[in-house]
Amino acid sequence: MSRILLLLDDCRERDRLGHLLGASYQLLVSPDGGLEVPFDLCVLDGPTLARLAARLQARKAAAQPHFLPCLLVATPQDRALARAHLGQVVDELIFSPVEPLELEARVESLLHRRHLSTELERRVAERTAQLQESETRNRIIANLISDYAYIFQVLPDGTLRGEWVTESFTNTFGLTLEEVTARGGWQSLVLPEDLPIAREHARKVAGGQSDVCEMRWMTADGQVRWLRDYAQPVFDDSGQRVIRIFGASQDITERKHLEAQLLQAQRMESIGRLAGGVAHDFNNLLSVIILRAELALNRMPAHHPLSEDLFKILDTARLSADIVRQLLTFARQQPNAPQVLNLNEAVEAHLHMLGRLIGEQIELRWHPGQDLWPVRVDPAQIHQILSNLCLNARDAIVGDGRIVIETSNVxxxxxxxxxxxxxxxxxxxxxxxxxxxxxxTPDILSRIFEPFFTTKEIGKGTGLGLATVYGIVKQYDGFIHVYSEPGQGSTFKIYLPRYRGDTLVEVRAEADVPQGNGEVILVVEDEPAVLDVVRALLEDLGYVVLAAGRPSEALKLAEDPNTHIDLLLSDMVMPEMGGPELAERLQALHPGLTVLFMSGYTSSLHGAPVRASDAKFPFLQKPFTIQTMAEAVHRALHPKGA
Structure with missing residues (x-):
């Protein structure tokens, strides 16, 4: 039974209408204007409309999309009010005194409209739900099927004739089925190197066996696409002969591209770990060579006949240390001194040097970007990047040529x-x-960042230049992309992250070799040769040295209550435990103990990079000289220059 809400101020009129409608409808009488109760039709008079127009309009809007009708019982004085609200609040009006037959007709008409509105909305909602369900189902199916589908006829002689292919194939490959047939069939699109695989795939399916195959196809404009093809034979009524092949091909070009990049990244990471380990071992050996040579020079009288030989040993060791530093840079384990700088200014500072480096036959063009963002990089490493890239570019140019350096925000x-x-x-x-x-060529391009890989003649290059560039860029969380083709030159694009922090303040090192004053230094180093030479040098500088070849020995020395220690000088990576863990345990025994680390590389035992600028304690990079070690020890013991 339909519900009619009577909102009339005139009690006699309300009772009269209630009497006329009460037999056929459920009446809701609310003289105080309550609109919260559910109703199907509202009957009201002029005074109620004037008072409740805004609330009724809101109630009707809230009921959308359902039709909620309102019937106005009006007097001649209500004409202006009725015109103002007709169509928005009032749907129909009837003049008082109300005729019973007219009232019944108006009420039935409005309720019928409401019923039709409700039924229409129900059907629309039901149909919408069905369409949404169908759309979802079709979308899932579309996502599950492959990129291209096809049907081949298998002729009695075993030849395959194209019968149907999806439109997506034509869109990607730029060829219709008829154009493929005119070219000589599907085999004309397969890369020659993959034809044996493709033919074997077709032979198996035409012989009645389902098969999956990965191969490369060529589009009409010369692009190469990787396809993973799934093919199913369809037999004739006798079940003896294959008459059709139904197939679907998944385009895996992007996946293959990503797999190749991932393998290359993993390969570079493995080479980097190997390079870092080798550099660490060489740094220990070079430390002993350099420090022993310097120690010998310091202890022998001036103009000794062996002095010249010792200086040559030092020069050779330092050249070797430069090569090791390049290996560490590639492995992203070389400490740096980053500064906030404008890359345009950094490049311009090296243009004159680069011009001399590449020679007069090659034109050097410089295109600085406008309003360049700052970057946080070691300026010396910018010099390394530019020198290595320009040297490689120079060597790749025969005769006259051109090198372009450009910067921009991206x-x-x-x-x-x-x-x-x-x-x-x-x-x-x-x-x-x-x-x-x-x-x-692509083969060379895939290996250019590997350490010691070079295409130059023996003696013309170490193969570490581009490996160094790669390591520097990765060290700053950047990346590098190279574009090159035979005869078309090469373009190296280096992306360095925009820096948004504060400007760094450069700290200048002390110039003189500081001496000790009897301070006690606990030296922990698992390489005996390094331990011996460091102890000898520190004693020459005036320090008291406690030497330990293993962390357990250092802890045993420190546990003696009579032992006083001013500084722990420890290797970073050792058996039993690493330097940071040893430092924490020793500081628990000797609160306030000063710590200085040294290492041939700056990776933790777990492979995570530890940069000197990020370390909790000061860091001394191997190989070091007496000068650098003395300064580092003095700064650790006297951080304010005391």
């Missing part, structure tokens, strides 16, 4: 990162170095 988005897994979305400063030299 924003890397998610779309770019999908094709370059080593990239991270964000704001970067781009440093580009391009040349018009001989270019590189």
């Amino acid at each position: 924003v890397i988005d998610d779309a770019y990162c999908r094709w370059h897994p080593d990239a991270v979305p964000g704001e970067y400063v781009l440093l580009m170095v391009a040349d018009n030299g001989m270019g590189m």
